Amino acid sequence: MQLKIILNRVQKFKSFVYKLVRWVGNEAAPELEVEVAERANGKPVCSGCGRHRPGYDRLAKRRFEFVPLWGIKVFLVYAPRRVECPSCGIRVEQMPWAMGKRPLTRAYGWFLASWARRLSWKETAEVFRTSWESVFRSVEMAVEWGRAHQDLSGVQAIGIDEIAWKKGHKYLTLVYQIDAHCKRLLWIGKERKMKTLLRFFRWFGAERSQQLRYICSDMWKPYLKVIAKKAGQAVHVLDRFHIMAHFSKALNEVRAGEVKELKAKGYEPVLTKS
Ligand SMILES: [Zn+2]
Incomplete structure (x- = not known):
């Protein structure tokens, strides 16, 4: 089975296709790069307003880290287009796998964020051979998403x-x-x-x-x-804790008062230090 087939199964995009897959990196730290391209005639979407807009130019290739496969790092490689948007100006297109400006794919972000609930952020970074910063960005993405989708109904x-x-x-x-x-x-x-x-x-x-x-x-x-x-x-x-602390204090004040009164009246102060 080819890697492309797996990718199309787990993460298929309407307006983009997976192209060439190749080995990069070195013997000790091999990596896989998957080229991504837009579908023919697909108009780019403005990242500002989410609408299809005419293309303006194309930026240099960027690598987006995907979930590792058998411990091998996987990157999607794509040269983002820029759009000329009448409402937003010149903007980078929206890439459905991307997490804003971060060099991680959303899929990898969710992957790291879910591990960061079980391991410390440092351990997560070590286990998946990524940076603490990447783990932090992933958790940040998950929290932002969670805040935006939080349901506050029925809190009693x-x-x-x-x-x-x-x-x-x-x-x-x-x-x-x-x-x-x-x-x-x-x-x-x-x-x-x-x-x-x-x-x-x-x-x-x-x-x-x-x-x-x-x-x-x-x-x-x-x-x-x-x-x-x-x-x-x-x-x-x-x-x-606070109720009992206040209660004990009040009880002690009453006791001390009683001792004083007993003494004053000539009785044996039986409550002393009791
Ligand atoms: Zn726009």
């Missing part, structure tokens, strides 16, 4: 938490969906101020905020204030 329970990052009290505010059927990170914001959480609610939208039924957080004051203001209808579940 959220949890708000802060984490410290770096040294010197730098915080991030994290908001999770914690419904029984769906647990996921929804949003991250810098710092843990009132305006941080206000930004979340602005992003989440007033209508969805009104539909929240449960909100879980610790007793950090700025959060409490914003939650009361933006989703006062929701049951606010507070974390056990």
Whole structure:
């Protein structure tokens, strides 16, 4: 079976065809290059507006890294056309396999991004003999896609938490969906101020905020204030650690007060250090 047949099976494009496949690289690090060409009479598509536009010129050949085959690097090679677009000006054409300006194909980007969930980014880069930068770009692409396709309907329970990052009290505010059927990170914001959480609610939208039924957080004051203001209808579940800390403190104050009073009245202060 030829490589072209496999490619047409896993990644076929309407307006492009696979041409010559050849070995490049050297004995120690062999690579495969697959030439890509546009179909005859196929008009290029403007990457700005997504419409068919007349061609303008052609740029030099570019290599786009594809998913490796048996550990052998595979590259698609194509000389992109530029279009003369009445709305966008001179633009590079849209290439359905490309990930913007990145030198990776979308297919490889998704491949690396899915491995980067299981391995560290560094390990992913090492295992597939690519750069940390490529893994980073792939994760970035996957996150951008995920953000653009995120479905926020039906969120009823959220949890708000802060984490410290770096040294010197730098915080991030994290908001999770914690419904029984769906647990996921929804949003991250810098710092843990009132305006941080206000930004979340602005992003989440007033209508969805009104539909929240449960909100879980610790007793950090700025959060409490914003939650009361933006989703006062929701049951606010507070974390056990802070509740118990406050409870113990209050209990101790009462105990100390009682000891004082017992002493003052001439009784044996039985509650001392108890
Ligand atoms: Zn355009």
